[in-house]
Amino acid sequence: MPNAKQGMRLDLRTLILVLCALTALVMLCASYFASYRVQRQLLIDHALEANRVYAAKLAAITETYIRNALQQLAFSAGVQRQQLADSAALRAETDRVLGQSMAFNSTFVIDANGVLLSVSPAHLRHLVGGRMQSPGVEEALHERRPLVSTPYVSAANNLVVTLSQPIFGADGRYLGYVAGSLYLHERNILNSLLGEHFYKDGSYLYVVDSQRRLLYHPNPQRVGTVVQSNSLINQLGTLRNGTRQLSNSQGVEMLAGFATVPSAGWGVVAQQPLTRTLTPLGDLILNVVGTSAPLALVGFLLLWWLALIIAQPLWQLAAGARTMDSPETAEHLRRVPAWYFEAAELKRALLFGLNLLQERIGRLNRDAQTDPLTGLVNRRGLEFSLALLQAEGRSFSAIVLDIDHFKRVNDNHGHEVGDQVLRRLAELMRSCCREGDLLCRTGGEEFLMLLPGAGLEVAANVAERLRLTVQDTPVEPVGAVTVSLGVARWDAKGGNEPADALGAADRALYQAKQQGRNRVVHA
Template sequence: MMRKHNGMKLRYIISMLVLLTILLTTLVTGYSMKAVLNETLTENYLNKNYEYAKKTALDTSVLIEEMKENVENLSKSIADGNFTQEKMNQWYLANGNSFNSIFSTDDQGVVLWMSPLKIGNNKVHPGTQLRDPLMNKALEERRPFISSPYLVQSGNLLILISHPVYDDQGTYKGTVGGTVYINGENTMNSLLGNQVILDNSSSFIVDHQGTIIFHTNKKDINVNIAEYPIMDIISKKESGSAKFIGNEDIEYFTGYAYLENTDWVVVSQTPVSIMENPLEELTKKVIINSLPLLIIILIAALIISSRISTPLTKLAVFSRNAIVNGKVHETNKQIQLKSSISEVRQLYHDIQEHIQLLTDQNQKDGLTGLSNRRIFDSQIKDWVETKTPFAVIMFDIDRFKLVNDTYGHLVGDDVLKYVANILQDYCREDDGCFRYGGEEFILLLKGIQTEEAVQIAEKLRTGIANTISPTGEPITISLGITVLRDEDHHPKTIIERADTALYHSKQTGRNRTTIYEQINEKSASSK
């Protein structure tokens, strides 16, 4: 009875341990899954609102620049002389709905021409002297400017885009202005009002004083939000995304984009509560869908644990009998137990060695023997964080697919090993040679700058091009080079530069080396 009790106790302990592990794993997985889903949804909403705000800001900036240019062109036409009311009307019609009205004054602010001549109940007409603060500013400063939105008698927000008029001798003759009702019938309102807003999101534009000058919900127009936390970010004239507390203490996923030519900020936001239901539904679905698999795993684990515990239980019984009887039983079964004990010990020893072997292999590419992508990511991250000077040479084999298609994948593998062997000849003790993926390789050169990197890259390129490969003829490679910059804070930007340079080598004929910094210089010189 004692021997049986001892054997069952061990089996139960292992089974309970497996059950506890499964339950804890399920809980941790569920929690982690929810955290990942929450992070993913948060990132998606922040990115969506930022992209929306950035697009709206870009479209608005382009429109305003076009309007500024139109007003400037009108001022030049007036300065040329022989300008008439008819020409003003033609110019107004030619600009479609860009402006609600346009006008020109002399150097004292007296209206010379305007179109349309009648705007609602507006009493301004040619011959009227404009005395409002905006016109005084335009007459005094005699320079182009875009006014801040201000409320007119009609209750609408208006901006003024003005440009001075100078004759050929540089004498100031007056000013030209175009008025735009932000919520009137014009191109700007059409642009802002036609943006598509989904899933309870809202969009608005706020000026530097915190006044909302446009909002998808019109009742919020002209509301001041200067005290809201988001204004701390907006005041820095930056673009980005973050979570902010808005009105009624509601938290929002907020994207914002700054317009330099107006000092406005476009804001797009979505309530954080929008993702509560999707997150809950997704979590339920994943748990429900995972439950059958978890049950199967649990049953399988219990069966396996039983099979593991059985020989251990038999071993315990055998040991107990040996102690009680003072000798080892001499049956074949008991000999097998004794033999199995030796195998377990050997298995434990082998597993330990195998784990060490796997650890070593985890750092190497199985085909070429070079360091793998995991080690590359770790090495470049460390060098970037410690600001260790280095250069990156990224290259791949030209037309490698053709090699595989022509000679077969076995020869293709030989070509990869052949290139890896040559690459290792160029690695110093502190450098790193990596297989980045497929037919792509990377050489990290510590403590060198562009000129030395180019020399090494060219030696590598010509060395491979002048050597017979496993295909029976030479192959070529294309290379891209970049170096660590002071402003680099993440390996991704460095890798992207090297990849761009490599792509440029591919696009410009292959079998060549491209320095990333020279791509921009060539583009600038060609312009």
């Protein structure tokens, strides 16, 4: 019988130890999973935004190139209209346009009947005098306006895109056009602009036209082919820029940022394989495990000791139960620590561990909703606050603002000084707002203030006070900067959405910009 009781006592203690160990393991696994999910989303968001910014920058560079090239051709068209009958002068002018920059692979002049009057470089001059019947020529003759053609096969059997300017006589009569071409399968300015990829993290670029035809791709064999299956390319005609997580035409899951070239209708897409983006995640999780493992070991030893303490009163109570007939049993039981006290201590320890986990998850959530540069709320936090205000039925006023001519600050002083200006503006916003107002950074130099319960007049006064404060507060080494502000109000009983008020404030900000900047306009 004693052996059986001894075995029961050991089994109970083992059960408590296993329970404690499983509890600690579950908390650790939950902590690791939360860390993994948050870090994974942060990596994806960062990659998407980096690709979007990079695509937008290259789209802007390509747009600048096209405008400059068309301007060169417009000047040449003015020269050529005076000398269409002089073949030597035509040849000299086409040579000049080709040689003055790397903008084109060839330049040429075609009259109103489609006859080639002049061409450079020299090895193509055997085509002079012939009538050109390619799709690009017919498109330019038909449109009679500055034009970026769709890709076509030229008379010299090259896959080309041409940029052209019409030639009109002094009497307004159409005389033909002057054009420059890019050979898509040879070295061209588009390769030079896009070929050297800034990021070395597996990202790559491609450019498509409005007909889904690839104009540039890291794989030269794909240039000129039509992309058949890609959900992003299907929508490039209706979207100016943005981000998308998708599977490309090869079935690989990608994180893509995109932008369009307005004058040509081209789409620039920068994308990176999802697997490459998440490669650092393994090291991050290992670091978390390495940091928490010693603490977990200490915690396990502590739980083991607590399990012994919990089992000891049960053993003493069992010993007292075996000697119920002894006079000393009552006193002995009174000296046994109360079972519920020990249970409460265990519960408190577990709740303490749970609180630590919740605090850690809460800290990660706060970090995910905070702009790291200014300390203000980011877009994710803004969306949460708007949803909360709408659910509570609380009206608010919104102030949308951005820094006037902020690009000059970055261009003249560098991005580090630009970041200093953004941080200083955030401080001034805090000094001008009320307790309980929400301050948010929504974009590069774009900010938002939510004033719960404030009327339009109060919000306008706050906006004016902030405008004057920013205007009168120099930021070294930039000096004084100014902001333009738009104010609108959302009435919880009005039946519209909070996003409508933000849109109205955006439009008011746009009016402030149009009216000269450094002013407040309210909807």
